[in-house]
Amino acid sequence: MENEFKKVMSERTDQELIKIVTVERERYNPTAIEAADLEIEKRNIDTAEFEKIKEKATVDKEQKQKVDSNVVGSGTRFINFLIDFFVWLVLASLIIFIIGLFVPVITENQGILTLLVYILFFGSFIGYYAIMEIKFQKTVGKFVTKTKVVTMNGEKPENGEIIARTFCRLIPFDRLSFLVVKNGIHDFLSKTKVVKDTAE
Template identity: 70%
Template sequence: MENEFKRVMSERTDEELIKIVTVERERYNPIAIEAAESEIEKRKLNISEFGEIIEEATIEKEQKQKVDSNVVSSGIRFLNFLIDFIIWLIIATILTMPLGANNGSQMLLGYVIMFLVFIGYYGIMEVKFQKTVGKFITKTKVVKLNGEKPEKGDIITRTFCRLIPFDRLSFLFVKNGFHDSLSKTKVIKDQTK
């Protein structure tokens, strides 16, 4: 196993090695740390010359810890879901009611409208505000893993991932559901005043 660690560490960049033996040290097995330190010596790297890397990694680690400490519970997530589901249902009903259900094409158009309302509701709200109505009420918001505001692409991915079958049930098994994990986002308490 020690040889495996040596091989893995020999494939790491100088920057990765520095992070492993400094700010990420507690995440690694002691044998892996030894292998990383050995590789640093082998490459004749001077850790003191990598102050900027260490500083950036420390800031990144602190941001991640802050985000992780503010992740909301599954209960709050479920409340967000219920509120947003009701809002979506009301909007979809208002927009599809005039169509009636006289024939198949009207029903199909109704389903298309419901789908577009779903995508539009979550997409527009989260791109513009980082929150839906449910998140406004529960004082939560969507962020990237490092705490920054998500890009439009992150929100679009997040919104379409909500369509994955059993996405809503994924919160029963993991802290972040499928649409969070796949879009690399989290829902945290909104600390803004």
């Protein structure tokens, strides 16, 4: 009887095959491993390349496990949210107050004034999270709870990833997603995590 995994393994890249028969071996059943071994033999993959890919995959796996073991729970995330919400509210109120001193309040322009207040509120929200996390990998809340934002493999996120993360916070029900999973919607979409800051 022909191995049912033969076709599947023939479609995998060399790197994927090597990962399957080495660092991910325990995740596959023996028949799949046999098909992967046969495909590796058939392709005559260089053993030097094999060792290099195996080594990199092992390091990546260990790094991911280390990051996953440091991911903080919903309680810490909620504390971060409360602190950051308060800080942002104070910041937004100060900005609106200062701008209000320079912009005359004319009753006929209530619509424009309301629009300006909304722009300042959202602008300060985006600015607070984006600037803090780009510069420090943390907000005031994360400083207090000794946590920080990292990529899936534990590295410092790129500016674009932080900006995407910040805008994803505006998605309705994003805050509620932490009641169900450790990584909420804005983490999932920006491929980031919040972990304990072991450097502190």
